[in-house]
Amino acid sequence: MDIALEAALKIAVILFIVLTFLAYLVLFERKILGWIQLRVGPNRVGPWGLLQPLADLLKFIAKEDVTPDTPNRVLFALAPALALVPPLMALAVIPFGSTIELFGRKIALQITDINVGLLYVFALGSLEVYGIILAGWSSNSKYSLLGGLRSAAQMISYELALTLSVAGVLIQAGTLSLSEIVHVQSGYYFGIIPRWHVFWYQPLGFIIFFIAAVAETNRVPFDLPEAESELVAGYHTEYSSIKFAMFFVGEYAAMFVVSALATTLFLGGWTGPGAERVPLLGVLYFSLKTGFFLFVYIWLRGTLPRFRYDQLMQFGWKVLVPMAFANIFISSALALWR
Amino acid sequence: MSDVLTEVKKSPLDSEIVLNMGPQHPSTHGVLRVLLKLDGERIVHAECEIGYLHTGMEKLAEYKKYNHVITITDRMDYLNSTGNNLGFVLAVEKMLQLDIPPRAQVIRVMLTELQRIASHSVWIATHGLEIGAMTLFFYGFRVREAVLQLIEAVCGGRMMPSYFRIGGLARDIPDGWTQRVRDFCDDFETQALKEFDTLLTENPIFRKRTEGVGVISAEEAIQWGMSGPCLRGSGVAHDIRRAHPYSGYETYDFDIPTRPEGDVWARYLVRVEEMRQSLRIVRQAVEKLPSGPVKADAPRIVLPDRHKMKTQMDALIYHFLLVSDGFPVPAGEVYQPIESARGELGFYIVSDGGPKPYRMHVRAPSFANLQALPKLIEGHLIADVVAIIGSIDIVLGDIDR
Numbered sequence: 001m002d003i004a005l006e007a008a009l010k011i012a013v014i015l016f017i018v019l020t021f022l023a024y025l026v027l028f029e030r031k032i033l034g035w036i037q038l039r040v041g042p043n044r045v046g047p048w049g050l051l052q053p054l055a056d057l058l059k060f061i062a063k064e065d066v067t068p069d070t071p072n073r074v075l076f077a078l079a080p081a082l083a084l085v086p087p088l089m090a091l092a093v094i095p096f097g098s099t100i101e102l103f104g105r106k107i108a109l110q111i112t113d114i115n116v117g118l119l120y121v122f123a124l125g126s127l128e129v130y131g132i133i134l135a136g137w138s139s140n141s142k143y144s145l146l147g148g149l150r151s152a153a154q155m156i157s158y159e160l161a162l163t164l165s166v167a168g169v170l171i172q173a174g175t176l177s178l179s180e181i182v183h184v185q186s187g188y189y190f191g192i193i194p195r196w197h198v199f200w201y202q203p204l205g206f207i208i209f210f211i212a213a214v215a216e217t218n219r220v221p222f223d224l225p226e227a228e229s230e231l232v233a234g235y236h237t238e239y240s241s242i243k244f245a246m247f248f249v250g251e252y253a254a255m256f257v258v259s260a261l262a263t264t265l266f267l268g269g270w271t272g273p274g275a276e277r278v279p280l281l282g283v284l285y286f287s288l289k290t291g292f293f294l295f296v297y298i299w300l301r302g303t304l305p306r307f308r309y310d311q312l313m314q315f316g317w318k319v320l321v322p323m324a325f326a327n328i329f330i331s332s333a334l335a336l337w338r
Numbered sequence: 339m340s341d342v343l344t345e346v347k348k349s350p351l352d353s354e355i356v357l358n359m360g361p362q363h364p365s366t367h368g369v370l371r372v373l374l375k376l377d378g379e380r381i382v383h384a385e386c387e388i389g390y391l392h393t394g395m396e397k398l399a400e401y402k403k404y405n406h407v408i409t410i411t412d413r414m415d416y417l418n419s420t421g422n423n424l425g426f427v428l429a430v431e432k433m434l435q436l437d438i439p440p441r442a443q444v445i446r447v448m449l450t451e452l453q454r455i456a457s458h459s460v461w462i463a464t465h466g467l468e469i470g471a472m473t474l475f476f477y478g479f480r481v482r483e484a485v486l487q488l489i490e491a492v493c494g495g496r497m498m499p500s501y502f503r504i505g506g507l508a509r510d511i512p513d514g515w516t517q518r519v520r521d522f523c524d525d526f527e528t529q530a531l532k533e534f535d536t537l538l539t540e541n542p543i544f545r546k547r548t549e550g551v552g553v554i555s556a557e558e559a560i561q562w563g564m565s566g567p568c569l570r571g572s573g574v575a576h577d578i579r580r581a582h583p584y585s586g587y588e589t590y591d592f593d594i595p596t597r598p599e600g601d602v603w604a605r606y607l608v609r610v611e612e613m614r615q616s617l618r619i620v621r622q623a624v625e626k627l628p629s630g631p632v633k634a635d636a637p638r639i640v641l642p643d644r645h646k647m648k649t650q651m652d653a654l655i656y657h658f659l660l661v662s663d664g665f666p667v668p669a670g671e672v673y674q675p676i677e678s679a680r681g682e683l684g685f686y687i688v689s690d691g692g693p694k695p696y697r698m699h700v701r702a703p704s705f706a707n708l709q710a711l712p713k714l715i716e717g718h719l720i721a722d723v724v725a726i727i728g729s730i731d732i733v734l735g736d737i738d739r
Binding site: 033036037038039142143146150220221223224301302303304305306307308309310311 | 355357379466469470471472473475476477480537538541543544546547719720721722
C-alpha cells in the first residue's frame with residue numbers, strides 16, 4: 001500500500017512538473033527563436049510573456065473541435081492520445097536524481113527502476129509512430145496521408161540507428177537499468193574528466209544517437225512529416241482544438257524524453273560535483289544537461305533548412321546505420337580489450 | 339486541366355493520386371494552383387491554373403488618363419513597384435519623345451535598383467522559408483523594410499510609391515536622403531549579404547536540396563520565353579539594361595551574372611550576385627547624382643510647381659488643362675521593355691491621339707517564366723515543387739494583372 005501510494009505521488013508530482021516544464025519549453029523556444037530572428041518573441045501576456053503558456057492552453061481548450069468526414073472516428077480520436085501517452089509513460093524510468101529523505105523515508109528520484117528500463121523506453125518509442133500514421137490515415141486528406149506515410153518511413157528507419165547507437169552504451173555499462181547506467185558514469189578519470197560515455201568510448205555513439213533522436217522526434221532539419229511549406233501541416237492538418245494540443249505536447253514530450261535519455265546515457269545523468277550528498281543539486285545538473293539538448297534542438301530549428309525525403313532516407317540507411325554498426329564493433333573490441 | 343481531374347483509375351493497383359496544391363497553400367506565393375499527379379511522392383504530371391488574382395488592370399488603364407495609370411502599375415508586380423512605374427512612364431515618354439533631366443534619370447535608376455534589392459530579399463526570404471530555413475525569412479524582410487523606409491522618405495508610399503511621373507518625378511528627393519542610401523548600402527553589404535551567404539550559400543543541406551533540381555537548358559529556356567534571372571541561371575547573358583539600355587544604364591559599370599547549370603541552385607546564385615551588382619549601381623548613382631531639375635521642360639505634359647501655379651497665370655492655365663483634360667499622346671504604338679526583378683517587363687501601349695491609352699498590354703515576366711513550371715517539376719518530388727516555384731520567383735499580381 002505504502003509503495004503504491006509513494007509511486008502514485010511520484011507520478012503525480014513528476015507529471016505536473018514535466019508538463020509545466022513542457023509548457024514553458026514552448027515559451028522558451030519562441031523566445032529563443034525570436035532572438036535568433038531579430039524579434040522579441042511573446043511578451044504581451046504577463047511579465048516577459050510568462051503567462052503565455054496559460055493563454056495558449058485556454059485557447060486550445062476553448063477552440064471548436066472539428067472532426068472531418070473521416071472513415072473512422074474512433075481512430076481519429078485515438079491518434080492524438082497515441083502520440084502523447086507513450087512519451088509521458090517513458091518518464092517512469094528516467095532517473096531525475098539520487099535518493100532524498102522525506103518524512104523519514106528514502107525516496108529515489110525515479111518513479112521505478114526496472115531492470116529493462118532502456119528496452120521499455122524504446123518499446124514506447126516504437127508505439128509513437130502509430131499515433132502519427134493513424135492520424136494521417138484517418139484524417140481523410142491527401143496532405144495528412146503523405147505526412148503520415150513519410151513519418152512512418154522516417155521513424156522506422158531512424159529508430160534502427162537510434163537503438164543500434166545505444167548498443168555501445170549497453171556493452172560498456174553492462175546493464176539495461178537506467179539508474180545503473182548513471183552510476184557507471186559517476187566518478188572521474190585523471191581526477192578531472194568525468195567518466196561520461198560521451199567522453200569515454202562512446203563519442204561516435206553519442207553523435208549517432210543525437211542525430212537519430214532529432215529525426216525520431218520530427219524536428220528540423222528532419223521535420224518532413226509536418227513540412228509546412230509542402231504538406232501544409234502534415235499529419236495534423238485536420239486536427240484542431242485539444243486534439244491538436246495533444247500532438248503538440250506529444251512532440252515536446254518526446255523531445256524532452258530523448259534529451260533526458262541522451263543525458264542519462266551519455267552525459268552521466270544527474271551526476272556531478274556534490275550531487276551524491278545534496279540530491280537537489282543532482283536534479284539541477286540533470287535539468288541543465290537536458291536543457292542544453294533542448295536548446296540545441298531550438299538552435300537547429302532557427303538555423304537549418306529541411307532535408308528532402310529521399311535524402312533523409314539515404315542519410316539514415318547509408319550513413320547512420322553503418323556507422324552505428326561500426327560503433328558496436330568498436331565498443332565490443334574495446335570491452336574485450338579492457 | 340479537365341483530363342487530369344476526371345481521369346478514372348484504371349486498375350486497383352494504380353497508385354497514382356491527384357493532389358491539388360493551392361490556391362490556398364502556404365508556398366505557392368499567393369494564389370497559384372498546381373494540380374499534381376503523383377506516384378508516391380514523385381510527380382508524373384503537373385498543370386498550373388492561374389487567374390485567381392485577376393483584376394483587369396490592362397482594361398482599367400483604357401479608362402484612365404496616362405498619369406493615373408501609374409498608380410495601377412504599382413499594383414501589378416507589387417514587389418517591384420518602382421520598376422513597373424518606370425516601364426510605363428518610359429513607354430509613354432517614348433511616344434511623346436520627351437527628354438528627361440539627368441537628375442531625374444539617376445534618381446529613377448537608384449530607386450529601381452533599390453527596389454530590385456528589396457524584391458530579391460523577399461524572394462530569398464520566402465525561398466528559404468519554403469526549403470525550411472525559417473530564420474532567413476526575417477532577415478530578408480528586414481532588408482526590404484529598410485528599402486521601404488527609403489522609398490517612404492522620398493514619396494510617402496511604401497509598397498505603392500507612384501513616385502515617377504511622365505516627364506520626370508513627382509518631386510525632388512528630401513535633404514540627407516542620399517546619405518541614408520549610402521548607409522543602407524554599407525549595412526546591406528556588411529550584414530545582410532553575409533548572413534545570406536552563411537545561412538544558405540554555405541549550407542550543405544541547402545545545396546543538396548537545390549543542385550540538379552528543376553534543370554532547364556539555355557535553348558529550352560529561350561523557347562519557353564523565360565527572362566531575367568531564370569534565363570541567366572541557364573547561362574544566357576541577356577539583360578535588357580545592357581541589351582536595350584534605358585534611363586542611362588549604359589553609363590553604369592555593372593556585370594551580368596550567369597551560371598551554366600540551369601537548376602535551382604544556379605538561379606539562387608544569380609539572384610544573390612544580382613543584389614551585389616544592384617548595390618554597385620546604386621553606389622555609382624549616388625556618386626554621380628547631378629543637381630538640376632527633376633521635371634522635363636514640357637509645360638503641356640508636366641504639372642507646374644505649386645508655387646508657380648499660384649503666382650503665374652500661364653502655369654495656372656496649364657495646371658487646369660492637365661488636371662481636367664490630361665494631355666494628348668500622338669497616335670501610334672510603342673513597346674518599351676525594362677529589366678524588372680523578375681525579367682523582361684514590357685509595356686505595349688497603343689494611342690489613338692487622346693489623353694487615355696487606347697490599349698495597354700503588359701508583357702509580364704512572371705507569366706512567361708511560369709509557363710515552364712510543369713516541364714521543370716515533372717519527375718521530381720513534392721518537396722522539389724516548392725523549391726522550383728520559389729526559384730522562378732513568381733508574383734501572382736504580375737501574372738494575373
